[in-house]
Structure formats: C-alpha cells, structure tokens
Amino acid sequence: xxxRILIVEDEDTLRESLKRVLMKxxxxxxxxxxxESAFEKIEVCSFDMIISDVILPGVSGIELLxxxxxxxxxxxxxxxxxxxxxxxxxxxxxxxADYLVKxxxxxxxxxxxxxxxxxxxxxxx
Numbered sequence: 001x002x003x004r005i006l007i008v009e010d011e012d013t014l015r016e017s018l019k020r021v022l023m024k025x026x027x028x029x030x031x032x033x034x035x036e037s038a039f040e041k042i043e044v045c046s047f048d049m050i051i052s053d054v055i056l057p058g059v060s061g062i063e064l065l066x067x068x069x070x071x072x073x074x075x076x077x078x079x080x081x082x083x084x085x086x087x088x089x090x091x092x093x094x095x096x097a098d099y100l101v102k103x104x105x106x107x108x109x110x111x112x113x114x115x116x117x118x119x120x121x122x123x124x125x
Contacts (some may be wrong), residue, residue, distance in 0.1 A: 035063065075099045
C-alpha cells in the first residue's frame with residue numbers, strides 16, 4: 001500500500017509540480033492551497049504525511065503543524081522560501097519531521113519522505 005500525502009502550498013506551479021513528482025514515485029497525493037482546505041481534507045481522509053509551506057493564506061503552516069500533531073499521528077514536513085532559525089526551531093519543536101528550504105530539490109524531498117515513512121513504520125512495528 002502506498003503512502004497518502006497531502007501537499008499544502010498556495011503557489012499553483014509548485015503545488016502541481018510536487019504532486020506530479022510524488023505521484024511518479026507511487027504515492028497517493030492530494031494537494032490544496034490553504035490550511036483551511038487541509039483541515040477539511042484531514043477530517044474526511046487519512047494521510048500518512050503532510051508537506052506544508054509555512055506562509056499560507058489564513059492559518060500558517062506552523063499552526064497547521066501544531067493543530068495536526070495534537071489530533072493526528074501524521075508526519076509533517078515543512079517547506080519555506082523564507083527560512084529563519086526561529087521558524088526552523090519552532091517547526092522542529094512542534095513535531096515537524098523535517099524543514100526544507102525552497103527551491104525544493106526533488107531528490108532531497110524524496111529522500112526525506114522515504115526516511116520519515118521508514119522511521120514511522122519502524123516505530124509502529
């Protein structure tokens with residue numbers, strides 16, 4: 001069974017690019033443009049992982065991370081074009097599996113995803 005991934009990114013081109021790359025890797029992928037849309041998806045579907053931008057319209061990616069970690073056992077990877085030490089520390093302290101800086105290197109992202117999924121599987125077995 002392939003992992004289900006939700007991409008939360010407000011930039012259309014990047015959102016579709018990430019979706020395409022991850023689908024080619026065999027993942028089941030859905031993509032939305034805001035945290036609010038992500039919350040709606042999470043209520044009706046289960047996901048193994050969320051990949052979220054930090055800066056989103058409305059609720060930030062960091063707040064999405066914090067809310068999801070309180071209620072779901074889900075891997076969350078944070079991506080951002082505006083990396084700061086403060087947001088990186090906040091993301092990791094809040095439970096992010098990783099923190100990647102845009103532009104996203106697809107090979108690095110695929111490696112981070114595989115590692116996070118493997119670690120989660122090992123914890124559950």
